[in-house]
Amino acid sequence: MFDFLDSGQYDLLEAFWVTVKLTVYSAIGSLIWGTLLAGMRVGPVPMMRAFGTGYVNVVRNTPLTVIIVACSLALNQTLGVTLGSEDFKVIGFRLAVLGLIAYTGTFVCEALRSGINTVPVGQAEAARALGLSFTQVLTSIILPQAFRSVVAPLANVLIALTKNTTVAAAIGVAEASLLMKEMIENEADAIFAVFSVFAFGFIVLTLPTGLVLGWVAKRVAVKR
Amino acid sequence: MTSVLYDAPGPKAKTRNIIYTVVFVAVLGLVAWWVLGAMADKNQLAAEKWSPFVKDSNVWTTFLLPGLLETLKAAGLALAIALPLGALLGIGRLSDHAWIRVSVGTVVEFFRAIPVLMLMLFASAAFAGFTDLDSDIRPLYAVVTGLVLYNASVIAEIVRAGILSLPSGQTDAAKAIGMTKSQTMAFVLLPQAVTAMLPALVSQLVVIVKDTALGGVLLGLGELLYQARPITANYGANTIATLVVISLIYIVLNFILTSIASALERHARRTKKTTGAVVDIKKIDAGLGGGAA
Numbered sequence: 001m002f003d004f005l006d007s008g009q010y011d012l013l014e015a016f017w018v019t020v021k022l023t024v025y026s027a028i029g030s031l032i033w034g035t036l037l038a039g040m041r042v043g044p045v046p047m048m049r050a051f052g053t054g055y056v057n058v059v060r061n062t063p064l065t066v067i068i069v070a071c072s073l074a075l076n077q078t079l080g081v082t083l084g085s086e087d088f089k090v091i092g093f094r095l096a097v098l099g100l101i102a103y104t105g106t107f108v109c110e111a112l113r114s115g116i117n118t119v120p121v122g123q124a125e126a127a128r129a130l131g132l133s134f135t136q137v138l139t140s141i142i143l144p145q146a147f148r149s150v151v152a153p154l155a156n157v158l159i160a161l162t163k164n165t166t167v168a169a170a171i172g173v174a175e176a177s178l179l180m181k182e183m184i185e186n187e188a189d190a191i192f193a194v195f196s197v198f199a200f201g202f203i204v205l206t207l208p209t210g211l212v213l214g215w216v217a218k219r220v221a222v223k224r
Numbered sequence: 225m226t227s228v229l230y231d232a233p234g235p236k237a238k239t240r241n242i243i244y245t246v247v248f249v250a251v252l253g254l255v256a257w258w259v260l261g262a263m264a265d266k267n268q269l270a271a272e273k274w275s276p277f278v279k280d281s282n283v284w285t286t287f288l289l290p291g292l293l294e295t296l297k298a299a300g301l302a303l304a305i306a307l308p309l310g311a312l313l314g315i316g317r318l319s320d321h322a323w324i325r326v327s328v329g330t331v332v333e334f335f336r337a338i339p340v341l342m343l344m345l346f347a348s349a350a351f352a353g354f355t356d357l358d359s360d361i362r363p364l365y366a367v368v369t370g371l372v373l374y375n376a377s378v379i380a381e382i383v384r385a386g387i388l389s390l391p392s393g394q395t396d397a398a399k400a401i402g403m404t405k406s407q408t409m410a411f412v413l414l415p416q417a418v419t420a421m422l423p424a425l426v427s428q429l430v431v432i433v434k435d436t437a438l439g440g441v442l443l444g445l446g447e448l449l450y451q452a453r454p455i456t457a458n459y460g461a462n463t464i465a466t467l468v469v470i471s472l473i474y475i476v477l478n479f480i481l482t483s484i485a486s487a488l489e490r491h492a493r494r495t496k497k498t499t500g501a502v503v504d505i506k507k508i509d510a511g512l513g514g515g516a517a
Contacts, residue, residue, distance in 0.1 A: 044230045044237070047245040051252070061478035062471050063434035065441055066449055070467045073452070078463045079262045116229075124228045134230040142229065163339040170441040177341050181442070184349040191353060195346045203337050 004187050004194070015179040016201050022093070022165040022175060023205075026100035027158055033101055034108025035143070041109065042116060044134055052109070060106040064167050068099035072171035089174070096168035100161065107157045115150035116142055120224070148220045155213035159206050176201060263464060273462035276455075277469050283455060291451035292473060298364060298436045298447060302371035303429055309372065310379025315409060317384050328380075335377040341438050344370030348443055363446075367439030371432055378431075382424045382503055386417035389501035423489035424503040430481045434474070448473060 004010065040052035059067070072095055075081040083094040119142050127141040166177035180198045184191050233241060263269050276283045316328035335343070348366035351357050357365060390413060398408040440450030448470055455466045492502050 042227065042229055044227070044233060045241050045244045045248065047248055051248070057479065057482075058475055061430070061475045061482060063437035063449070063474055065434075065437035066467070066471050066474060069441060069449065069452075070471070074464050074467055078266055078268060078461075079259075080266070081262075121228050128231055137229055163337075166339040166341040167438065169341065170438070177339060177345065180342060181345050184345060188349065188353055191346065191349045195342070198342055199334070199338050202339060202342070203334075206337050 002190075002193050002197070004183065004190060005197070010179060010183055012179065012197070012201070015174060015176045016205070018093070018173065018175040019162070019165050020205070022096060022100065022168060022173070023158075023162045025097045026104060026161055026165070029097065029101035030104035030108050030157075030161070031154075033105035034112060037105055037109035038112040038116070039138060041113060042138070056106045056109055059103060060110075062103075064099070064103045064164055065170055067103050068096055068167055069170055071095040071099040092168075092171050092173045096165075096171060096173045100164065100168075104157060104161050104164070107160070108154065111150045111153040111157060112143075112146060114153070115146035118149045118224075119145045145222055148222050151213060151217035151220060155210060155217065158213070159209055162205055162209065163202070268462070268464045272460065274465045276459045276462070277465065280459075283459065287451040287455050288448070288469070288473065291446060291448040292477075294364075294445065294450075295433065295436050295447040298367050298371070298439065298445065299429065299432045301364075301368045302375060302432050302436075305368070306372045306375040306379055306432075307425075309376040311383050311414075313376060313380035314383025314387070317380060318387060320405070332377040332380045335373050336381070338374070340370055340374040340435050341442065343373050344439060344443060346370075347373075363439060363443045366443055367436060367445050370439075371435060374435075375428060375432055378428060379425065382421050382428065382505065383417070385503045386421035386424075387413050389420050389503060390416055419492045419495070419497075420501045420503050423485045423492060424505045426481055426485035426488060427505050430478045430485075433478060433481070437474075 005012070037052050037056060040048040041056070043049060072092065075098075076091060076095055082091055083098070085091050085094065123141055123145065124137055127137045132141070165175055168175055169178040169181065172178065176198060180194060183194045187194055231237070260269065267273075313328055313332055316324050317332065319325045319328070344366050347369035348362060351362050351365055351369075352359075387409075394412055394416065395408060398412045403412070436445070436447050437449040439445035440447040444450070452463075452466050452470055456463050459466075489502050
């Protein structure tokens with residue numbers, strides 16, 4: 001039943017390794033981009049606030065599939081953006097990471113903003129009374145406390161991101177779901193076996209993330 | 225607007241804010257200039273690439289509207305099936321019998337951990353292998369099946385959280401007047417939990433609508449995004465114009481749904497008839513696979 005694993009025809013580990021790489025690069029990128037967006041949305045400059053709000057509302061309501069397909073069809077094939085590579089496999093991977101960052105950043109921003117709201121007003125007031133500027137208030141007083149209270153929501157976003165990397169299959173990035181599509185077509189008599197192998201792979205990826213970050217969330221949460 | 229994070233701007237801060245604004249607008253302008261320049265370079269700004277969407281009703285009647293209809297059909301069917309299934313699973317997770325609780329919990333956590341695309345691919349292969357469904361209709365069946373399996377388990381979590389958000393006095397009072405467990409659930413707990421669950425359910429509908437786009441690209445369901453290919457083929461490679469119009473339709477549709485969800489949430493918090501508890505989809509335990517995105 002599982003003999004397709006021995007044939008050497010499919011490289012499962014390679015496919016899941018691409019999924020892991022997509023997840024890690026996009027997670028780092030969207031954490032940075034989401035924090036910047038959150039900073040703009042709570043900041044004193046009206047223009048940046050408007051941009052942050054507009055960006056989040058537009059991108060969050062666009063299907064990820066549309067964003068990633070647009071990265072490939074519009075950015076790459078029409079406008080000729082190659083993101084510094086000649087190899088079409090590398091270009092596809094980088095475009096997928098770009099799309100995932102653009103999309104996931106909005107969820108990081110919203111999670112952080114709700115975390116900022118959990119920080120007691122007195123913290124910001126005390127910081128302002130000391131004469132700290134907005135950037136100082138945000139980076140040394142508010143965000144460190146906000147991050148501690150949003151570990152659990154951010155873990156949710158990370159797990160959703162892990163599952164969302166499968167959308168990269170839409171532009172032909174050779175990650176797990178594209179391999180599954182190929183295998184399911186070739187091994188029509190073993191679809192349950194193929195499906196359970198890939199389901200197992202994803203549980204292996206998401207279960208530890210949820211458990212570890214759940215434990216971290218409990219440890220770092222600010223008791224109020 | 226004042227915020228607790230910064231002081232009301234004085235003369236110095238006002239000048240600084242103006243400088244920031246100018247720099248920020250300049251950066252945005254540079255990006256826009258580069259994009260428009262690149263588009264003009266590839267002849268994507270030409271009027272004939274965009275005019276079909278305003279001048280030619282065929283684009284709408286032949287491609288966009290049927291595509292939107294297919295999107296709504298898949299999303300509506302998925303919601304209509306996932307809702308009762310999810311309610312059953314959610315109640316099952318609260319059962320007093322351990323064997324029901326544990327087995328339903330396993331099913332829910334399993335399907336929440338698997339990407340919805342994989343469920344769709346699997347459903348498509350299963351329908352092809354074990355049924356004689358016509359290959360025209362198979363993508364719709366596969367997409368709806370994938371969406372139902374995933375969303376029923378998410379809805380189960382929403383229902384469970386909604387019921388748990390009610391004060392325990394409700395159950396006690398129902399017991400005191402001699403209601404059975406199923407009467408308590410059907411006549412006391414569920415009706416009250418609906419108010420708390422409604423915003424999260426509408427938000428989940430947004431997720432369903434967004435996920436239908438996967439079926440268009442990877443399974444050949446004729447939904448909205450799928451129509452990009454025939455449109456660009458028929459109207460002279462107007463890729464960017466087509467993608468912009470299609471995204472706008474998605475954004476407007478989802479923005480309406482999101483606004484309804486937040487209006488419902490405000491209403492639920494304000495109304496005096498309930499406890500004012502609202503299920504927050506982001507706060508639902510991640511479990512194996514959570515994640516509302």
